[in-house]
Amino acid sequence: MCGCSALSHYGLRVANERITEDLTDSILRHLGYYDDETAILVEKQQSAIAAIRTALSKASKRGSGKAAGYPEFIITAPSAPDIAIIIECKAEISRHQSTNLDRPADFAVDGVLHYARHLSPTHTVVSVAVSGSPAASKWSLFLTPKGSEVHRSLVAPTGAEIEELVPMSDLIVAAAFDPTVQRQRERDLISFSQQLHVFMRDEAEMTEQEKPLAVAGTLIALNDPVFRKTYDVYPAKDLPGAWMQAIRKQMTEASLLKAKISNLVQPFTGIQVQPELSKATVAYPKGVLNQIVKMLAEHVLPFMTVYHDIDVVGRFYGEFLRYSGGDGKGLGIVLTPRHVTELFALIANVDKTDVVVDTCAGTGGFLISAMTEMMRTATTEAEIASIKGERLLGIEQQATMYALAASNMILRGDGKSNLYQGSCFDKPNIDAIKKHHGTAGAMRPTVGMINPPYAKSKQDLSELRFFLNMLDMLAEGGRGIAIVPISCATAPSIEKSELLKRHTLEAVMSMPPEVFAPTGVVTCIMVFTAQKPHKASDRKTWFGYWREDGFVKVKNLGRVDKHHTWPVFRDRWVESWRNREVHPGESVMQKVTAVDEWVAEAYMETDYSTLTEADFERVLLDYSLFTLGSGSPEGDE
DSSP: OHHHHHHHHHHHHHHHHHHHHHHHHHHHHHTTTTSOTTTOEEEESOOSOHHHHHHTTTOOTTSOSSSOOOOSEEEEOTTSTTEEEEEEEESSGGGSOOSSSOOTTTOHHHHHHHHHHHHTTTSEEEEEEEEEETTEEEEEEEEEOTTOOOOEEOBOTTSOBOOSOOOHHHHHHHHHTSHHHHHHHHHHHHHHHHHHHHHHHHTSOOOTTHHHHHHHHHHHHHTSHHHHHHGGGSOTTTHHHHHHHHHHHHHHHTTOOHHHHHHHHHHHHHHHTOGGGGOOOSSOTTOHHHHHHHHHHHHTHHHHHHOTTSOHHHHHHHHHHHHOOGGGGGGOOOOOOHHHHHHHHHHHTOOTTOOEEETTOTTSHHHHHHHHHHHTTOOSHHHHHHHHHHSEEEEEOSHHHHHHHHHHHHTTTOSGGGEEESOTTSHHHHHHHHTOEETTEEOOOSEEEEOOOOOSSTTSOOHHHHHHHHHHHSOTTOEEEEEEETHHHHSOOHHHHHHHHHSEEEEEEEOOTTTTTTSOOOEEEEEEETTSOHHHHOOOEEEEEOOOOSOEEETTTEEEOTTSOHHHHHHHHHHHHHTTOOOTTTEEEEOOOTTSOOSGGGTOOOOGGGOOHHHHHHHHHHHHHHHHSSSOOOOOO
């Protein structure tokens, strides 16, 4: 009799739980989860995804560790394959959550977090617990970052806690903008870039110059929804043509000037005809290009659709250079680290009213960082459109880099028609920048940012010649910023005299010795006010000693902000510069001429009370790196 009563009670609970599941299913339908099965996959108490099946193969809530266990719903999206949404239902609100979260079989929150712990080694997990019925229900949403067993409440990018089921896109954004998830995704991206480099080298037999073009071209092609859905159906021999057609289509739809489309497409044609890409093999029956597209669609495309401010193509390019050997050095390119491009935008204090130019644009890192900062001050769609469409200008001479920069901008829907290919010293390009027009009329640049090519020999153009050329393009009172070898600041030169004759030296900041590691160049940042002679300004220059940025070297990762201290250094530097603060051992104000040294070390007072043996060792290291790095390789942003 007792057994029948218990069985009846169990049957009632199951029946009532079906009501909760039906409620959840109804809400999922209302929010569009079933609208497009290719965009969102909703599975019930099972999964066709091998990694999820494996993770839950021993996830029984009874704790035996020998049987599989599944939540009521498992939801995934191909656009964000590292994120899984799981939902656990209970019939009664009294069964929503236990006191100690240790009864997964009996409570919704306990159960969903139990499954999240099994999934989190391979996925970032959004856990949804729901209890009750349409008349009265309770919801809780949590986030467990990939690689962690610690859960937290799910919050929107605005900081507001999410307390009910929302559309899939909002759940993905909330998960993706979590700081822990961002850091893990960046680590995964760096790891993947190394794997992709090896694959392209060994399987596709690509050169170091071809690899970043293949990445950029594929991301452009994947921006085409038709190609994104159909690339897997093409035979190996036909895919390169479809790939090229998708690139051309995207560039045309981006409203690029027709004269430029041929310039943009030309570097990608070399990838299209690369013989290894169109071969069907036993390992890759649809061809190596198909595998490259598939890898990028799975691992990189989510970054483009979620992290709109990350210079993904430039980041990949930097990683390919880091991992490449042989002809990698022959490219003669040193990409500016992303935290430095961000620093430039803050030093310039850019806003929505500025027009920004980079005359050695490289992959567009400075322009993208400037755009990100400018958009923080925009309040209308018209202002955002103006920033993206007419306030970002660039010149790049190398065809490969030009194509990468344009691709980088196109993927963000911005600035693409204001990129010019050719030398920044060519009169047509100079005139195009000086006479730039927009909806507001004449829009001569107000801000210039540059990492010029670093001279390899005395016959090469001086880095300061590139800087002078850019400053001459700016409007009167414009802010020009460059990062150059420190020898440009310490050694006498004609260029220093020319700079001061036409422009005002506002500041020079001595940068960390290894900011461009593994290259040995020691650098400084120079800040000028354009079209105002230094003598006429007749004021002191601010010098900053910015030798420590908190970054450390990590094997296979390079210099990284391991301890997350960069924002502290950055904010202190920027505040000190903006207020022209003077601190012993950190900054100083000094009047200088062209024959003087333009570095803080020459004028700064030392606070001897705080000196340690480590400070002494650092100075010796700085000096050694300075003397060894005075002959530096060519660089380009």
